[in-house]
Amino acid sequence: MRLTVVGWAGSFPGPDSPASSYLLEHEGSAILLDMGNGSLGALQRYADIYAIDAVFLSHLHVDHCIDLCSYYVARKYCPRGAAQRIPVFGPSGTADRMAAAYGLPLKPGMHDEFNFMRHDPDPTVVGPFSIETTRVAHPVETYAIKVTAGGRSIVYSGDTGPTDSLVELGQGADLALFEASFLAGPDNPTDLHLTGGQAADLAMRAGVGRLMLTHLVAWNDNEQVRAEAAEVYDGELMVASSGLQVEI
Ligand SMILES: [Zn+2]
C-alpha cells in the first residue's frame, strides 16, 4: 500500500500545503482520507481525480472535508459526462452539511454524485482495502481511521486529544499518521489536539514502529514539533510534507 501526502497543513491551509488529505493506493485502487481546503488541486499532481474509489472523512471541520464540495463540481460537470457515484464515508450528517456548504437543497443535495455512508463500527471493504474506525476526542463527531491492504496497515488519527481509543485501533499497525497540532505547554485544552510528544506516546503504546507527524499548524515550528516527538519515540519518525510518498 502506498501513502501520498496530498495535504498536511493543520487547521487551515499553509503556504506550502493544502489542509488535510491523504491518498492510499493498492493494486490499482485508490481511496482518500479527508479532503481539506485546497486538496483537490494538489491531488491532481498525484492521481486521476476520477480514479478515486471512495472518500473517508474523519470529521466535518472544514480543514478535513470542504473540498468535497469542489469534488462534487468536478464529478457532476465533467465534460466526458458525470462521473460514476462513489461512496463517501463520514460522521452523521455529512450529506446535509456538504449540501448546505454548497448552497444546494438537501434533496437531492449531492446524493446523485456521492453515496453517503456513516462510519460503521464493523470493518468496511473497498476493493483491496479494509477500513476500521473509532471515535476519538475532539469537539465534534470525529473518527480515527485504520486502513489495511495487502497485509499492511496505516492508522490515521484524524483530529484528537490523547485517547485510549486511538491506541486500541492502532494496535499492530505498520504506520501511525498522527496529528501534532500543539507545542508542549501548560495551557493546551483537553480533547482537542495532540502535541508531538503525545502523538509519540500514543504510537508507542500502540506498538507502531513508524510514526509520521501531520496536521502541522503554520504558526508552529515543525522542527520543534518533531523534536518533542523524538524525545518520546524510539521508532522511525517522519514529518509529513507535500507529495511525500511512503510504501507501507
Ligand atoms: Zn483539523
Ligand SMILES: [Zn+2]
Ligand atoms: Zn478538527
